[in-house]
Amino acid sequence: MIRVDVEQRTKEWREARAGIVTASAFDRLLTPKTLKPSDQAEPYMNRLLAEWFLGRPLDDEDGDSDSWMKRGIVMEAEAWAWYAVEREVEVEEVGFCLRDDRLVGCSPDALVGDDGGLEVKVPRADVHVGYLRNPESLVAKYRGQVQGCLLVTGRAWFDLLSYNPAIPPVLVRVTPDPTYVEKLGPVLAAFVGRLRSERERLATLRDSYLAANPFA
Numbered sequence: 001m002i003r004v005d006v007e008q009r010t011k012e013w014r015e016a017r018a019g020i021v022t023a024s025a026f027d028r029l030l031t032p033k034t035l036k037p038s039d040q041a042e043p044y045m046n047r048l049l050a051e052w053f054l055g056r057p058l059d060d061e062d063g064d065s066d067s068w069m070k071r072g073i074v075m076e077a078e079a080w081a082w083y084a085v086e087r088e089v090e091v092e093e094v095g096f097c098l099r100d101d102r103l104v105g106c107s108p109d110a111l112v113g114d115d116g117g118l119e120v121k122v123p124r125a126d127v128h129v130g131y132l133r134n135p136e137s138l139v140a141k142y143r144g145q146v147q148g149c150l151l152v153t154g155r156a157w158f159d160l161l162s163y164n165p166a167i168p169p170v171l172v173r174v175t176p177d178p179t180y181v182e183k184l185g186p187v188l189a190a191f192v193g194r195l196r197s198e199r200e201r202l203a204t205l206r207d208s209y210l211a212a213n214p215f216a
Helices: 011-017 023-028 041-054 067-087 125-133 135-141 143-153 178-212
Strands: 002-004 096-098 104-106 110-112 116-121 157-164 167-174
Touching (some): 023 104, 104 143, 125 135, 125 157, 125 167, 135 157, 135 167, 143 157
Antiparallel strands (some): 002 096, 096 104, 110 116
């Protein structure tokens, strides 16, 4: 695993992720419920190639205009503090983690000790109550992302936390899912292989275009 020590949600972080297959988008490759290839794969391929070609993230990658995301960012520190006390552990902030081939990555909210990690969600109260009633629905919702974090980091487990200060937290420990990993493996490998091939082909087209249009 390669660590890129940048602060999450910053310009540097978004640039580090540009053109990279990320765990948060694994659902675009493999549907979490049926474990079949997703029809979102091709649009996602186009997005990654566009980011790679431009050398920067697309303008809408940030998503900071969403009020609930802003709320989640503000409350993450509170959730971390609760988790550290609850589990009696220290959490380590991490920016971006890359697989050795630098084509697949993830942005865990934190690493825990030598073996674990943490993903924090701060949803609306009604959504949180749904997770409280059925914690497995939280795991199912973020199956691809958490399994992706496990895959990229090589950690033994990730704790998935849904947090609301006025309602009891929901905390579930997630370990590698053999069925999901088995299904994801060939789909991810094929997608990454095509991404690499398309990069090479577009690089040739790009070089030819720039040679013919030096002021482009």
